[in-house]
Structures are given as C-alpha cells and as structure tokens.
Amino acid sequence: MKHRSSIKDLKKNLRLEALARRDALSTEYRIEASMRIADAGVATLVVDPGTNVSGFWPIRSEVDLRPLLFHMREKGARLCLPVIIDKQTILFRELVRGAPMIATGFGTAGPPEDAAVLDPSFMLVPLAAFDERGHRIGYGAGYYDRAIARLKEIGVNPRLIGVAFDCQQVEIVPDEPHDVPLEAVLTESGLRSFG
Template structure:
C-alpha cells in the first residue's frame, strides 16, 4: 500500500525534474519579473517578510527581496539551528552570509531573529487547494506551527513555477497549507485558505 509519504516522494521527484528541466536563463528572467508583485506582497512599512536564498533550480527571489525592502519591509531568511528547527534571521545586504547546508545561505548567529508577517515559502510541488510538498525535512511546517502557537498568523505565499503544480497533494496532520502561490503567471489565492 502506498503511504502519503511515499506518494509525496514520487510527486516531489517528478515536480523537481520538471523544474530542473526549465531553461536557466528563463528562470532568471522570471525571478526578475516576479519582483513586480512586490506591492501586492509587501506588509505595512517595517513589517517582516521571510524569504529564502535560492538553491538548485528554485526561482531566484532575490530581486523580489530587494523590491520588498525598497517598500519598507524588513527581510528575514531561514537559519537552520538543528535537524528540526529553523528560525528567521534578519537579512542585511551588507552583512556576511553563512552556509546553511542544502546549498543555501543565511545570516549568521548574532543576527536578530524576527517573526514574519509574510512568508515566501519554497516548495517542490503544490496543488490547487494550497497544499504543498516541501523537500521532506518538515522545517517550514514546524516553523509555521510554532509561529501559530506564539499567536502569529503570517500570510503564507508559496514560490514556484507553474510546472510544479500537481493534481493532489496527500494531506497529513502536520501540513500547513498556503494561502497564495506566486508563479511566472502571477499571484493566485487558494480557495480553501
């Protein structure tokens, strides 16, 4: 019998293969174009947006980070503390970045830890309901759950390419659904969110 975990692994592998096959120059262009959505994503001035440093064939959200900062947002990036925990440390463009593992970078220790008002969430696959498949370690699901326990309710926006959409992501109790997705065709709100 195929478990939800097994099915997610299959869907993840297929979606990442489709993403990897996208032309690299086109992916860079899309990263530039999604920055035009900064007005729709920006919290009030001084609000915190958690983003991520792109790895492998992920969409490059650094132009979007720059556009959000220009609108007064404080930017944070995930910092891996251990095998189960990430926090969001303030990103300052001139501050040194450190290797966070998995081919990504983030702010080092001693940088302010911030609770995001808006979270740009990386993912491997998503469905039309706003359910996502991450990379399998559960960092974001746990981080979002911890924020909710603290009384925070960040706006959850997945970042992906349209080719990463799948018909149905199997639901598991720990999964944290997205409210929106930003792809090369624009920003979409999920009806179940």
C-alpha cells in the same frame, strides 16, 4: 500505519517529479521567469513597513527571489532568511544590507549568528510542488511545517505565500491533518490566491 506510509511515498514521488521538471528548465527560462515572479509580487503583494518578511536565497534550480525581496526591503519590510539550527528547527535571521552571508545548511546561505532572530508574519515559502487548493509539498524535512506551528504557538499567524514555477503544479497534493494550506502561490503566471 500503512495509509501514512503510502501518503509519504506518494508525496515523495510527486516531489521528485516536480523537481525534475523544475531542474529541466533552462537557466535562461528560470532567470526570465524569476523576473516575472518578482514583477508579479511587486504588483500584488502589499506589505506594511516594519513587517517581518521571510524569504529564501535560491539553491539549485529554485526561483530567484532576491529582486522581490530587495523591493520589499525598499518599501520598509524587515527581511529574514531561514537558518537551520538542528535537525528539527529553522529560525529566521534578519538580512541586513552589507552584512556577510554564511553557509546555513542544505547548500544555502543566510545571515550570521549575530544577526537578530525575527518571527516572520509574512512568509514567502519555498516548495517542491503545489496544487490548485494551496496545498504544498516541501523538500521532505518538515522544517517549514514545524516553524509555522511554532509561530502559531506564540501567537503569530503568518501569511503564507508559496513561490514556485508553473511546472511545479501537480494535480493534487495528498494532505494530512497537520498540513497548513498556503494563502496563495506566486509563479511566473502571477499570484494565484486560494479560498
């Protein structure tokens, strides 16, 4: 049990340090880097029309994915955003042009309750930190880990692309058996794919 708590503490410290570096970026840098991330995503991420793509609305100092998401919608993707249902669960509601956005937990916004619930097969995943092997540290609540496990249980094996700024990379993320590595991470330096 001691081992588990030390991994948890290590992850917590790595998360806090990476988020502090992200928070320290200037607004101008974040805007410019978000545009470079969108350009890199447009150039490298191919999604078939009709694919359910989950993204996220930016909170605090996160990457602003909206330009990339809107490009994907123009190419025929069905967009969805995470919505917190309870302390254990997020679902992905469809983001439809012109539909209202409501508060959906953790200071973020998303589609309202009457929006369709989609099972994304392509996920742009928020994260606090990542390493060069494709392991990620989330925000600590485990929502995405459980959502990915649920999708796999119903036969959806989503492509997982992390989205972050370069400054969020850490030397090594201590991984555990339940951790699912990312296929790639999209940063302002471009798309980095992992074996």
